[in-house]
Structures are given as C-alpha cells and as structure tokens.
Amino acid sequence: AQKVTQAQTEISVVEKEDVTLDCVYETRDTTYYLFWYKQPPSGELVFLIRRNSFDEQNEISGRYSWNFQKSTSSFNFTITASQVVDSAVYFCALSGFTGRRALTFGSGTRLQVQP
C-alpha cells in the first residue's frame, strides 16, 4: 500500500521568508513518481513538479526547489522569498510507475503568506 504524509497542516509566514513543506512517503514499489500540486483559493489543482524515483537530482525552478531523498523517503518543497500569491494548499502525491497510475495524496499543507 502507498501512503503520503504531510505532517504540517498549516504554516504561516511573512512575505519574503523562506518556507519548506515536508513530504514523507511509503511505497513497496521500486520505481514510482512523486508530485507536488498547488491548490489556490480558487480551488483548481495546479501541477508543480513530477520526480521519478530513479532520479535523485534536486530541482530548482525560480523560487521553488525540491529536495528528493530516497534514503529517508522524503520529497520536500522549498519556496524562497515567499510571496502573498504563494498562499495556497500544497499537496504531495505518489503514483506507481506501471499499471494503475492513480495518485495517492497527502492531506495537504495550507500555506498562508502574510504581507
């Protein structure tokens, strides 16, 4: 069975602070995908990143960066110099590499960025 844990229910920061959202996962699969999605107040789900389990390179995209550590089953997401527009619920998710491709989601972390 797959499981994704986002222990931080809610985080509040002041604009320009850096913030890290934690994600820990469990799976018996040897190859899998990890994802982060953003859900702004408008409610849609916005894809942020996909990571293959056999690619442990960290990734940076603008103010966003992701730290994948297979040894600790973690896939953490850092926002540098946060902005009010980053306020949203962020979901970490996991899917298998073959067969069923449906996502197993964490419970989400609500990020509030105060001006």
Added chain:
Amino acid sequence: NAGVTQTPKFQVLKTGQSMTLQCAQDMNHEYMSWYRQDPGMGLRLIHYSVGAGITDQGEVPNGYNVSRSTTEDFPLRLLSAAPSQTSVYFCASSWGGRNTEAFFGQGTRLTVV
C-alpha cells in the same frame, strides 16, 4: 484546448437522489480517475480507468459507479446520495507513457442535504 471538463460545477441533492457527474477530456489520455476531496484528508481515489472498457475501484468506491465507453468520457454516478457524499469531486486524466502528469478538471462541489 479544453483539457479536462467537469460538469456541473455545483450541485445540491436530496438524500436518496441519484445523479451523474460528467467528465470529458480532449487530450486522448488513456488514464482517467475520480477523486473526492474532504477537509483535512487530501484527495482520495474513488474509481479509475486505464482505458475504454476498463475500470477498477479505488480507496472509497462505495456508493459510486463508473463506466468508460469511450476514451474521452468517464462519468461518475451516485446511486443514492447520502450526506457523507458531500464533497468536492475532481476528475483527472493522464497519458499512459512514462513521463506524465495528471491533468485535473475544475471540480464539482456537491452538497447532499
């Protein structure tokens, strides 16, 4: 491009009523799935399909039926609505290839009274 289209966006049902949530995608994706989102629980998989004519249950399938007669459409049927089915429902689709992301519809907010 329309992407993944869900209808309706909002719906209020009475307990015991039945209805169908529609989901259509125009990207020729093989994989489609339905999730429900409840406060504090993230999104949970209801049913999924790996292609036309093939469906299977997810984590929380009770009270829901699906069918996939075409690649494009994947409707979700509530057989006899219950207040516990009050939720936001999302449909998603993705390619069958290796490097793929799931594209989500805008969601349907369902209230059962």
